[in-house]
Amino acid sequence: MIRKHKFAFGLVAVLTLALAVMPLFINSLYILSILTLANLYAVFVISWDIVSGYSGKLNLGQALFIGLGAYSVGILHGSLGIIPALLIGMLAAAAAAIVIGVPSLKLNGPFFSLTTMVLPLILHQLAYTYRGVSGGEFGLNVSVPLSRMELYYVTLGFMLVSVLVILYISRSRTGKILLAIKEDEMACSAIGNDVERYKLFAFVLSGIISGFGGGLLALYLRHVSPNVFDIWQSATILIMGIVGGMGTILGPLLAAYGLTFLSEWLRGAQEYQDLIYAGLLVIFVLVMPKGVAGLGAVLKRKKGRKEDKANELLSSAEVDENIRQSQSG
Numbered sequence: 001m002i003r004k005h006k007f008a009f010g011l012v013a014v015l016t017l018a019l020a021v022m023p024l025f026i027n028s029l030y031i032l033s034i035l036t037l038a039n040l041y042a043v044f045v046i047s048w049d050i051v052s053g054y055s056g057k058l059n060l061g062q063a064l065f066i067g068l069g070a071y072s073v074g075i076l077h078g079s080l081g082i083i084p085a086l087l088i089g090m091l092a093a094a095a096a097a098i099v100i101g102v103p104s105l106k107l108n109g110p111f112f113s114l115t116t117m118v119l120p121l122i123l124h125q126l127a128y129t130y131r132g133v134s135g136g137e138f139g140l141n142v143s144v145p146l147s148r149m150e151l152y153y154v155t156l157g158f159m160l161v162s163v164l165v166i167l168y169i170s171r172s173r174t175g176k177i178l179l180a181i182k183e184d185e186m187a188c189s190a191i192g193n194d195v196e197r198y199k200l201f202a203f204v205l206s207g208i209i210s211g212f213g214g215g216l217l218a219l220y221l222r223h224v225s226p227n228v229f230d231i232w233q234s235a236t237i238l239i240m241g242i243v244g245g246m247g248t249i250l251g252p253l254l255a256a257y258g259l260t261f262l263s264e265w266l267r268g269a270q271e272y273q274d275l276i277y278a279g280l281l282v283i284f285v286l287v288m289p290k291g292v293a294g295l296g297a298v299l300k301r302k303k304g305r306k307e308d309k310a311n312e313l314l315s316s317a318e319v320d321e322n323i324r325q326s327q328s329g
Helices: 002-025 031-051 063-080 080-106 111-129 148-170 173-184 183-192 195-220 231-244 250-286 293-327
Strands: none
Touching: 002 031, 002 148, 002 250, 031 148, 031 195, 031 231, 031 250, 063 080, 063 111, 063 195, 063 231, 063 250, 080 111, 080 195, 111 231, 148 173, 148 195, 173 183, 173 195, 231 250, 231 293, 250 293
8 A cells, every 4th residue: 555655646756747847848838838738637637536536426517616716817816916816716616615515415326416517507607697797708818927837837836736635635544435435325424434524525625626726727828708617628527537547546637638638639620529539438438447547457457367377278288298297107
């Protein structure tokens, strides 16, 4: 277990170091922009994974928290400043997680997922309705006092802090209880665990991290529109989580970078992009349900089967040789 922990934190350290030095060797604002977006999607998907992958409550509305953080920055950054607006967006997302989580986390089956899916769509329509505040379909412009390079390192630092916090929690007693809730909620409650409190903690943590990340997304885009609440935003995070491997943190983290670059690569075939993503999701659900993170276990099992088969053949050959020697003797 200790070795697994060292591997996880070591991998995060190596990834962060590689991303930190990459701008020194790649003189391209385009690549830097994609990496900045990937940093943010990494934050969104790991905060989604601590709820959906660990507690088993599939959240289909992560865009709710992202949008609240983004609009908080879009509305307040001019009057209060960037940092207060980011913090208010984070608090707004946390408050929404509490208000929504207290009643909805008690729902079983698909009802929690349906509830979380509908809420961003409601705010999407409200953003069109209250034009005086949200800017309607034109949205709000965001003036950013940071250069693209500075914003990249801000998002990278936030990604590192978020991953370390979630990794620590996922490997603590809280993470083990969340996994127990996922396996058997009634049994976990029967041995004295307050399952509602643990589920709400994970949901609020997800809201806090995604809310702050949504504010940074507004700085990255330099604009906020109702599209930030779009269902495709939540679907993208869902696909990243499943492809990476739900309940692993590291898998979705790596998938966020891979799929962000894949999305940019497919930009020329935008009419087929949704189809490709949907096909990718179906393939991983059917063929690799544990995602990229489970690929190592699959290869290890195949290697073990080959070794067992080789040992059986070797044993059979030794038996045949012994029989021949006994007959010749």
